[in-house]
Amino acid sequence: MKRNVLIIGAGGVAQVVAHKCAQANDRLGDLHIASRTVGKCEAIIASVHEKGAMKVPGVFAAHAVDAMDSAAVVALIRRLGVEIVINVGSSFVNMPVLEACIEAGVAYMDTAIHEDAGKICETPPWYGNYEWKRRDRCKAAGVTAILGVGFDPGVVNSWARVAEDEFLDEITSIDIVDINAGSHGKYFATNFDPEINFREFTGTVYSWQGGKWQSNSMFEVGRVWDMPVVGEQKAYLTGHDEVHSLSARYPGADVRFWMGFGDHYINVFTVLKNLGLLSEKPVRTAEGLEVVPLKVVKAVLPDPASLAPGYSGKTCIATIARGVKDGKPAEVMLYNVADHAEAFAEVGSQGISYTAGVPPVAAALLVADGTWDVGTMVNVEELNPKPFMNLLNVMGLPNRVKDAGGDRELAF
Amino acid sequence: MKRNVLIIGAGGVAQVVAHKCAQANDRLGDLHIASRTVGKCEAIIASVHEKGAMKVPGVFAAHAVDAMDSAAVVALIRRLGVEIVINVGSSFVNMPVLEACIEAGVAYMDTAIHEDAGKICETPPWYGNYEWKRRDRCKAAGVTAILGVGFDPGVVNSWARVAEDEFLDEITSIDIVDINAGSHGKYFATNFDPEINFREFTGTVYSWQGGKWQSNSMFEVGRVWDMPVVGEQKAYLTGHDEVHSLSARYPGADVRFWMGFGDHYINVFTVLKNLGLLSEKPVRTAEGLEVVPLKVVKAVLPDPASLAPGYSGKTCIATIARGVKDGKPAEVMLYNVADHAEAFAEVGSQGISYTAGVPPVAAALLVADGTWDVGTMVNVEELNPKPFMNLLNVMGLPNRVKDAGGDRELAF
Structure with missing residues (x-):
């Protein structure tokens, strides 16, 4: 106690x-x-x-x-x-x-x-x-x-354990799929601090496949997932925490994390990244001012906290485990659907x-x-x-x- | 003399x-x-x-x-x-x-x-x-x-006068089309100082049509032009100097200026503009630094002068005049094609x-x-x-x- x-x-x-x-x-x-x-x-x-x-x-x-x-x-x-x-x-x-x-x-x-x-x-x-x-x-x-x-990480890890305990005798793959099908109504915004948000997507994308770490770049590998409630959604192989612990417990399984992104998000991200505007390294303006481009991007984007009141739509996050049950191939999806407006009504957050x-x-x-x-x-x-x-x-x-x-x- | x-x-x-x-x-x-x-x-x-x-x-x-x-x-x-x-x-x-x-x-x-x-x-x-x-x-x-x-303005105005003097009895429209079909090989760059370049496209697009000024916004009106040498190119109604003098000499004609833009240029421009990164008004970073976003964009873009050595391809600029000749509808296109690499070889510029x-x-x-x-x-x-x-x-x-x-x- x-x-x-x-x-x-x-x-x-x-x-x-x-x-x-x-x-x-x-x-x-x-x-x-x-x-x-x-x-x-x-x-x-x-x-x-x-x-x-x-x-x-x-x-x-x-x-x-x-x-x-x-x-x-x-x-x-x-x-x-x-x-x-x-x-x-x-x-x-x-x-x-x-x-x-x-x-x-x-x-x-x-x-x-x-x-x-x-x-x-x-x-x-x-x-x-x-x-x-x-x-x-x-x-x-x-x-x-x-x-x-x-x-994610958290509930999705527990679902992998549920799959192990209740649904499969052997697990051959774990795919975690995170879809935000909500809309904040702005031209562009990040759901968290833009500086932290963009950091997630500028490094190497690690996944655990074939018993070893595989490296990709962001938005290199994408596929459409047919998800409950929110329907068909495109998600991309993304580096994420839970891959790094689940691969230790299930080394024989492929463990991948997929995050949903609309074409518009990817386009804005790609333009900013390619221009060098997501850089954490300072540049010097013609007038001699030293400034970190990413901090200027953060300054022009909406404050994430300001998005909650107008947020509509739902999120759907799932762990999809495949493997063998009673000697036959089997698959189980464990998932949750959450509603932005209901969250705001209850606790004031999206x-x-x-x-x-x-x-x-x-x-x-x-x-x-x-x-x-x-x-x-x-x-x-x-x-x-x-x-x-x-x-x-x-x-x-x-x-x-x-x-x-x-x-x-x-x-x- | x-x-x-x-x-x-x-x-x-x-x-x-x-x-x-x-x-x-x-x-x-x-x-x-x-x-x-x-x-x-x-x-x-x-x-x-x-x-x-x-x-x-x-x-x-x-x-x-x-x-x-x-x-x-x-x-x-x-x-x-x-x-x-x-x-x-x-x-x-x-x-x-x-x-x-x-x-x-x-x-x-x-x-x-x-x-x-x-x-x-x-x-x-x-x-x-x-x-x-x-x-x-x-x-x-x-x-x-x-x-x-x-x-443009300049040679294209003189071509309008050539059309008047030599090719048409009456002029009903003058379309000036400016296509840069060249490539600088960079992800994105402007051919002039980015600050001046973007200023051209953030205001109202004026054209002279039906005997009066018409207002549009940038990239609102576009069409494909079949141009000599460089082929079919999409160009957009753009505000430009020569419309403002030619409309005084030819008030009965429609006078329009069209500038060619690739989808990539428009996309980058649109993202930057919608995010507020082309603004001349200062913003304040989380750390309290006051900075003009447009000046940071200028700082991360390639120096226009640096583009000349690697520039390939051609420009095609034309004045297309329509009207009447000997009582019948007639059209004449006066144009020039210039080559980026030849210009660099001769004078060191694109x-x-x-x-x-x-x-x-x-x-x-x-x-x-x-x-x-x-x-x-x-x-x-x-x-x-x-x-x-x-x-x-x-x-x-x-x-x-x-x-x-x-x-x-x-x-x-």
Whole structure:
């Protein structure tokens, strides 16, 4: 039994995490949220109270912290008496916050791989560069650290485990497909900070195929997927966190991640990239001003947070596993469909933040009640998926399964 | 008889003007070139000597001048004893230089309309805003001022006059078509300063149709033209100087200008424009730096001067006049085809600078020998076109005509 939660970060995903923690504060205890800018934390808490999201009266307090400073995070954890840290800050703070949790002996979870600001797309497996190097220390300290427990990575990893446990005797391929069929109504915008968003697509695309890492470039490999609700959608082989852990558990399977992009997004991205406007290296104008082009692109694009009120349409994210069942070829698709407008109505965020922010709160509840409090570092596919599925079903992210037996709810 | 020439400006067109003046310095006398940066003038003179372009031994001297300062230009003209000024500086300096020529009593010519840096695309007719307001003063002072005597405007205006004099009894339409079917081999580049280039396409597109000004937006109206040598090419209704003078001489005709653009150019332009990256208004980055997006775009694009060595392919520019001849409908196309690589070999510039830079030197020769020294302000269509055509034919820009009688040289 663990209680009292500290949320690190105050962006769009943190907003969802805060609302979902408040809706379950009878089981989670005191709630705290900390970021460098305390005003952003206060605004999130205000939105929680506006929606009347606190299930029972209780603490929800804002704090200022520089999450790059492990000692400061340790001090905050100890002062507040929290036992669970949900880290949804920038990917750059993951290791400093994990170090603080190991030091303080509290549970840690995040939703994305650690990134070093100076390096784009390091060598695979990505988790081997930072996270897994700390696995033995987590085990020795008895610290539960759940890596990448957002939607993708996160729920999609758990679905791979469901496929392994329930649907297939042998897995030969895992394809994760992430489609945002929503519309923000702008000429062009990114759903996250443009600087972070574009970083994802400028490096090498790694996939695990034929028992080894394969390298491609972004938008080099694309195919149309026929998805539930949102229909036929073109998606492209993309580098993504979960490929780097699932390939360790299923080395005999091909593991690929596909992200949907419209032709318009690709066109704008391609023009900007080819002109050099996505570069992080400064250029000098004719007037002698030094400026980083990517920062100017960010300045002219809409603020991602401004998109939520007008966002319409749905997302559909799926894990499609193929393999053998009872000696015959078999395939199963596990998926969720989320609605942008419904997410905004409930928690004031668009659907992409919603799908990323609900799962870590489900994980926190499973750590709080001991179910997932495993006392070591794990990726999500290492944990029992059934209680996680059941929680997501009632927390706003219903799971469905589609196979030869039809299209139905996934519950245990 | 006038002698001694001062070239204002030291860009790509000035380079061509310098070489062509040198090739005719037996008739033009002393040559001078002046710009704010004297080093650029010296580099042009060095390239003239490298090519051995001076027809006879003579003066070719570089000078520093701020062409926005009329008094400084007057002083320079008087000190050097020049009688002809070829202004191929930035469009922003046209009126200050014209004022200097009126004051000093010397001949003036330019290749583009005057522009006020703070205004984009003023009300038509454009010449009425600045140039024609000084017509009476030119006449009173006996100053020859030939407006817009590049290729377009310039040669294309003269072709309209040829159509009037030689081929049609009545003109019902004049379409000027400007196709650059060349390739610079870069992902994207502009042939002139990107800042000036993009300014041309962000304002209203004016054409003269049905006896009045019609307004369109850029890339709104396009059609395919079947052009000599370069074949079928798509061109778009574009605002351009010559429409504003030809419509005064031929008010009963429709007068339109069409510029060729590939889909790739339009796509890049559209993306940049819609994102706000062509804006001249500063934006502020997340780090607080104030920067004009258009200046950053200029900084990442190739320097136009760097394109010349690798430029291949041809340009084709035409005036297509329709009307009545001997009581029957008739059409005549007058055109030139120029080759980028040949231009580079001769004068070290690409074909677009070449077509713009040769005609003002032909005009200077006609002012020098008195043929075009008319002692007042004129647009090119007001001058006898025959000696101009004959000169261009031997100066590297052969004129051709295509009508019901075939496709042949145009010479008198």
